[in-house]
Amino acid sequence: MTSLDPRKQAILQAVIVEYVGGALPVASELIVGKYELGVKSATVRNELADLATLGYLEQPHTSAGRIPSDAGYRYYVDHLIVPRPVPEPAKLRVRSATxxxxxxxxxxxxxxxxxxxxxxxxxxxxxxxxxxATVRSALVSALGPERLMLMLVLSNGHVVNRLIEGPAGLTLEDVGQVNDLLASAAVGKPIRQAARGKAPSAGSAAPDKLLATIWANLRTVGQELTQGLLILEGQEFLYAQPEFQRNLNLLGEMLESLSGTDVLYDALGSPTETQTVTIGRENRSEKLHPFTLVRRSFFVGTSEAGVIALVGPTRMRYETSIPLVTFTAQALSDSLTRSFG
Structure with missing residues (x-):
């Protein structure tokens, strides 16, 4: 991510604030008239063009102003955001609900x-x-050209056998190297912990492709063993968002797909997701590319019990949404620990 000088930062922040508030492309004249930047409209236009070249802004069409890109929102969240305290009435409503x-x-x-x-x-x-449950043993066995069996034995007695495809050019020596890395990275660890993070690397293409496939299967097994409830509230609010009103049928199809599949659960519960805010195309699933997810874990005692999230357009009020989700997760954890801990 390219570092921005203070003037570019101020202009990017102005575009985001205006676009989040109005859902309309932002012109240089608006920025000059509303923000005391000490420069002329032509200078702001040049800066907007530079920010677009860097990938932080987009131009819907040639006669329009600029709108933030996913990268622009990411820069804002990482470097410019000033979180706002959660108002007391909102805290009261959340605590009452929990x-x-x-x-x-x-x-x-x-x-x-x-x-x-x-x-x-x-x-x-x-x-x-x-x-x-921890991984007691983990082994990949070659069954034939480009066909292998992944065998997992867990401490609770659960046995998992998965047929997987191997990459072209994989040798028996490669399989032995992969088994050594698999045992070192997974055996003796809880299944979700074993799947967390990136797959280890063997330093060559074919074994690394096989390790990536194995780790995808480990994540799936971990999710199957730990998956619980998925609760959605407030789908109707997304229909009021201007960017979705242009195609309400498409939004309806997306929401139906998200609530009826594992896409949303996987995005919330995947042990490889370390970011608490994922914006647009940062989400692995294409179905989530129109959305931002703001996530926080909640706990019963010291045990992670689940995740809560806001799902909204990338044009989100991050400075209020992130603190509110953080507060809600803590209030929920406190309440659940008192009741069930």
Whole structure:
């Protein structure tokens, strides 16, 4: 990510603030008239062009102003954002919601309902089933040209056998090297921890492709063993967002697809996701490219019980959304620990 000088930062921030507020492309004249930058419109136009060349802004069509790109929002979140404190009335509504239910599902539904109404976005909660199972053994066995069997034995007695495809050119020596790396990185660790992060590297193409396939399967196994509830509240708020109103049928299809598949659960619960904010095309699934996800884990005691998230357009008020999700996750953790810890 290219570093920006203070003037470019100020102009990028101005574009984001104006676009988030109005959902319309931002022209140089608006920035000059509203922000005290001490430069003329021509200078701002040149800076906007530079920011577009760097990938931080986009121009919907030649006669329009600029809008932020995913990279522009990322720069803003990482370098420019000034988080706003959560207002006391919002805190009260969240705390009240976390304390109303008597069972986990109702607590989560009430809390996500409050979060969705406060932000006018989709609020989601995903729970994990507790699984302390560790990997007792892990082995890949060649069955034939480009066909292998991944065999996992877990400490709880669960046995997993997965047929996987191997890359072209894979040798038996490569398979032996992969097994050594697999044992070193996975055996003796909880299945979700074993799958966290990137696959180890053997330093050559064919083994590395096989290791990437193995780690994808490890993530799937970990999710299958720990997947619990998926609760969505506030889908109706997304229909009011200007960028989605242009094609409501498409939005409806996307939401139906997200709620009816593992795409959203995987995005929330994947142990490889270390970012708490993923913007547009940073999301692995193409179905999530129109959205930003703001995520935080919640806990019962010291055990991670799940994840909550806001799902909204990339044109999101990050300075208020991120602190509110953080507060909600903490309030939810406190309430669940008192009730179930």
């Amino acid at each position: 304390e109303r239910g008597e069972v986990l599902q109702s607590v989560l539904r009430d809390t996500m309902g409050a979060l969705g109404r406060l932000t006018q976005m989709l609020a989601v909660a995903a729970t994990f089933r507790e699984s302390s």
